[in-house]
Amino acid sequence: MHAAVIDWYRRHARVLPWRSADRTAWAVMVSEFMLQQTPVGRVLPVWEEWLRRWPSPADLAAEPSGEAVRAWGRLGYPRRALRLHAAAAAITERHGGRVPDDEADLLALPGVGAYTAAAIAAFAHGRRAVVLDTNIRRVFSRTLQGQALPRPSMTVAESRLARALLPADDADAAEWNVAVMELGALVCTARAPRCDDCPLAARCTWLAAGRPAADHRPPGQTWAGTTRQLRGAILAVVREATEPVDVAALLRTTTGPVDGPTAGSSGKPPVRYRRALAVLASLGHDDDRVRAALDGLAADGLVQLEDTDGVGARGRAGNGVRTVRLPD
DNA sequence: TATACGTGGAG
DNA sequence: TCTCCAAGTAT
DSSP states (O other), X not given: OHHHHHHHHHHHOOOOGGGSTTOOHHHHHHHHHHHTTSOHHHHHHHHHHHHHHOSSHHHHHTSOHHHHHHHHTTSSOTHHHHHHHHHHHHHHHHSTTOOOOSHHHHHTSTTOOHHHHHHIIIIITOOOOOOOOHHHHHHHHHHHHOOSXXXXXXXXXXXXXXXXXXXXXXXXXXXXXHHHHHHHHHTSOSSSXXXXXXXXXXXXXXXXXXXXXXXXXXXOOOOTTSHHHHHHHHHHHHHHOSSOEEHHHHHHTTTSOSOSTTOOTTSSOOGGGHHHHHHHXXXXXXXXXXXXXXXXXXXXXXXXXXXXXXXXXXXXXXXXXXXXXXXX
């Protein structure tokens, strides 16, 4: 199994900048944060710009967290930007500016969970670590258990299995991890697996069984009308704005014509805000809901609310809060 | 353990 | 169109 997968990987692996020989541990760490729940294609340009601007953890830590949120752009889950910024600060303070190679140290960093800690140890430092992401879980689920998809939550058995399959040598283990992950990403995909091109086809339990359908259905995330959509729309406006956004004007967009908070001297909102403003207009008819979303964003540290005196508001949005902007 | 948390491309 | 889903983490 090892030989088949690693041989396939050496011939078919994508050329990705965070896999280049001259990459830094920081570059790998940034990629791991960005790749959480986000496709490679969308990460690429943001990652390039991020590393150009902040080549080391200390460079990022020296900036306001709001700059991280802005540079995160439209990657999604912007709290990751905040956590990466906080992790960079922790690395600068506690680890002399070097990305730790110890899994326990990595796990202690904001935004670093079991997967990311193992991935950084393995891919940035060549350490032997049990890397278990959705791709690897799916490959094991099919080839070894005959199941189309792994269970929604990780099981102890899975973790034990992955550890048992891990090559003893550090370098071999690191390559095995990335190879299985790549196989899951390119061939053993969730929707339409390309079993004809799979190096494990001859020994795949699931394929032998005739590719039975999954016995359970993933939760399925709703989107339209959710707080998440509202948060996204608000943040899209704030992220692009060069000035603090007036909250009253933001609320007006929920009932009136789309103008105000982002309107320039022309009186017309920039085209890139149109979509977000349309969302606000369609969803936000309840001002309390918009305020609640603002409070949530502020509680997460993604935005900063200010009152008339320009002092950061600790209370609820709406109690004298006038503007919203990215945090310092 | 179940939920919340963004975004946009693919089928 | 519309549903599914992508290198998860925190609570």
